[in-house]
Amino acid sequence: MSAAVIELTGLTKTYNIGTPVETEVLHGLDLSLMEGEFAALIGPSGSGKSTLLNIIGLLERPTGGQLSFAGRNTATLPEAEITQLRGRSIGFVFQFHHLLPAFSALENVMMPAIIANGAPSDALEATALQLLDAVGLKAHAHKKPGELSGGQQQRVAIARALALRPRLILADEPTGNLDTRTADDIFALLREFNRDSHCACLIVTHDPRLAARCDRVIRLVDGNIADDLPTA
Amino acid sequence: MKLRLPFAPLVALRFLREGRMQTLLILAGTAGGVAVIVFLTQLITQLQAQIVDRVLGSQAHVVIRPLEETNLRAIDDAAFATLIEPRAQRLRSIDQWENVARLAADMPGITAVSPMATGPAFALRGQASKSVALMGVDTTLYRRIVRMDEYMLAGRFAVEGPRAVIGTELAKDLGIGLEDKLRVMLPNGRDELLQVGGIFDIGNKDLNRRWVFVTLPLAQSLLDLPGGVSSLDLTVADIFEAQAIADRLKGATGLTVDSWMQTNAQLLAALRNQTVSNNLIRSFVVIIVALGIASVLVVSVVQKQKEIGILRAMGASRAMILQVFLIQGSLVGAVGSVIGSLLAFGLLQTFSAIYRNADGTPLFSAQLEPRFIVMAALVATSVGLASALIPARRAARMDPVQAIRS
Ligand SMILES: Nc1ncnc2c1ncn2[C@@H]1O[C@H](COP(=O)(O)OP(=O)(O)OP(=O)(O)O)[C@@H](O)[C@H]1O
Ligand SMILES: [Mg+2]
Numbered sequence: 001m002s003a004a005v006i007e008l009t010g011l012t013k014t015y016n017i018g019t020p021v022e023t024e025v026l027h028g029l030d031l032s033l034m035e036g037e038f039a040a041l042i043g044p045s046g047s048g049k050s051t052l053l054n055i056i057g058l059l060e061r062p063t064g065g066q067l068s069f070a071g072r073n074t075a076t077l078p079e080a081e082i083t084q085l086r087g088r089s090i091g092f093v094f095q096f097h098h099l100l101p102a103f104s105a106l107e108n109v110m111m112p113a114i115i116a117n118g119a120p121s122d123a124l125e126a127t128a129l130q131l132l133d134a135v136g137l138k139a140h141a142h143k144k145p146g147e148l149s150g151g152q153q154q155r156v157a158i159a160r161a162l163a164l165r166p167r168l169i170l171a172d173e174p175t176g177n178l179d180t181r182t183a184d185d186i187f188a189l190l191r192e193f194n195r196d197s198h199c200a201c202l203i204v205t206h207d208p209r210l211a212a213r214c215d216r217v218i219r220l221v222d223g224n225i226a227d228d229l230p231t232a
Numbered sequence: 233m234k235l236r237l238p239f240a241p242l243v244a245l246r247f248l249r250e251g252r253m254q255t256l257l258i259l260a261g262t263a264g265g266v267a268v269i270v271f272l273t274q275l276i277t278q279l280q281a282q283i284v285d286r287v288l289g290s291q292a293h294v295v296i297r298p299l300e301e302t303n304l305r306a307i308d309d310a311a312f313a314t315l316i317e318p319r320a321q322r323l324r325s326i327d328q329w330e331n332v333a334r335l336a337a338d339m340p341g342i343t344a345v346s347p348m349a350t351g352p353a354f355a356l357r358g359q360a361s362k363s364v365a366l367m368g369v370d371t372t373l374y375r376r377i378v379r380m381d382e383y384m385l386a387g388r389f390a391v392e393g394p395r396a397v398i399g400t401e402l403a404k405d406l407g408i409g410l411e412d413k414l415r416v417m418l419p420n421g422r423d424e425l426l427q428v429g430g431i432f433d434i435g436n437k438d439l440n441r442r443w444v445f446v447t448l449p450l451a452q453s454l455l456d457l458p459g460g461v462s463s464l465d466l467t468v469a470d471i472f473e474a475q476a477i478a479d480r481l482k483g484a485t486g487l488t489v490d491s492w493m494q495t496n497a498q499l500l501a502a503l504r505n506q507t508v509s510n511n512l513i514r515s516f517v518v519i520i521v522a523l524g525i526a527s528v529l530v531v532s533v534v535q536k537q538k539e540i541g542i543l544r545a546m547g548a549s550r551a552m553i554l555q556v557f558l559i560q561g562s563l564v565g566a567v568g569s570v571i572g573s574l575l576a577f578g579l580l581q582t583f584s585a586i587y588r589n590a591d592g593t594p595l596f597s598a599q600l601e602p603r604f605i606v607m608a609a610l611v612a613t614s615v616g617l618a619s620a621l622i623p624a625r626r627a628a629r630m631d632p633v634q635a636i637r638s
Contacts, residue, residue: 084549087548094636112546115543115546119238
């Protein structure tokens, strides 16, 4: 393990500031994730896992504390650069895949690159096809998400998350609505790419079996890190 | 080669295609609006041009006359009536009319100048006697004021010696035809035997009954105007510049100068009112179309909330999302204007086949001028763009997390 991809110091998040329902959801977290690390984020419902993931994914800004991405303090970055960093350096996998229903599987996988480059190209299409091949869906490249099974949709979402070879993959319950076998497949895919590309992965899961197969397990309870241990 | 659209148009098109029913509805609304505007504009432009054309078909755009003896007109007292009457009859010539004609001909915007000596006369044939206006003209010059050649029923519009050109109503009243003779008698006692060299129908019974064209020298000698003319008729390049040119001529010559716009002030006011009401209708249609596009896009933004969140999570900037919706608005406007123009063309075809003049010719032509299509396309695209502004800004400002969490 070499450089830290992300580093949190004293990170807090408060919702509804200034209203009677003001709530602090994250209470000063210190955490860092190294290149090539494959970590699980676990914890009871409402403990702040998704919130933390969204903040690390630069979708939300923290209320307090510091978040560094690849050594850069994100608090001082302008919106445009945050957006670009998010697009090029972070890959998301969500529980409900969140594919674009109007686009084919292939186009969905190409989308991050289309956004980054401004327009599609033959080279992008070739790369996207390779990725679909790698997740075993080459034959379904031109189907719309609605024509694919839940597991297939999640494979497309993983291919999409990997499209720009990001330095960080964030997955929020990627296997949450899949049966055990499919969940295992998806998990194995993520693990494989983590080994190949040496990217950092942070995976929220409720499945202790899957968590045990990660390098490290971070447990969040009520907005605090209860424990953060390497697996045996 | 595959067509590779850039991000914003690519996503905009896909969103429009996905919301099929909505897209069809706003396209239909936009096309309908464009059709109404193009059809109305084309129709009113054509009809107004026809009316103006008809009015100007038998009169000069601008007429120069000698200064009126205003003192004679101003006095409206019975006691002076006997004193005034004999003088009011006297015909006056334009002072140095050749110089005035040259000045007018050199003035920019004036395309033709034609001198005329005119005065009242009686046309006699057997027992019949009709009051007419003797018009001494140079037919070559007068052709450029009133397109007499188009109105000729028999003979030619040309005069020489005692040959004259008369209207079809006068010919009927006197019971004469081409090459027949008629006598004209003037209040000053002079008379002349004329021969009919041409018969016209100018589309106005009164003028067909009154106008008798003869050569300028003949009219000058009959009217006691040796070498003089009673008016100068002018044609201008831009008919709606006529009044301005008349004012300029009045300033330069000090003579009485009237434009067709003055003599037809009521008609012009009516045309202007028609234009105003047409503009009102067009504005309302534009507003309704804009509201339609905007409301459908607002709904679409809400429906696409999740997709917008996903795109933002994948690195799409606010500006990119803004573009996606602005393009949707402009596309609807542009495509709507094409369909609308086709509809307008169909409407024009149908209505020009239905509405016909008394003589069976179409009331208006079915043609659609390209400039109206271009105008409609520009207006509709800008309206589409403008109506997409609010929905697009809403989309761009949307919180991606909110969309993804739900
Ligand atoms: N936009 C928001 N406004 C107010 N409170 C919020 C908002 N988003 C999340 N919360 C609250 O923050 C807390 C943490 O939510 P979060 O979704 O991060 O939990 P989680 O650990 O992901 O739960 P789960 O396992 O059920 O997904 C919850 O109490 C939630 O109600
Ligand atoms: Mg969650």
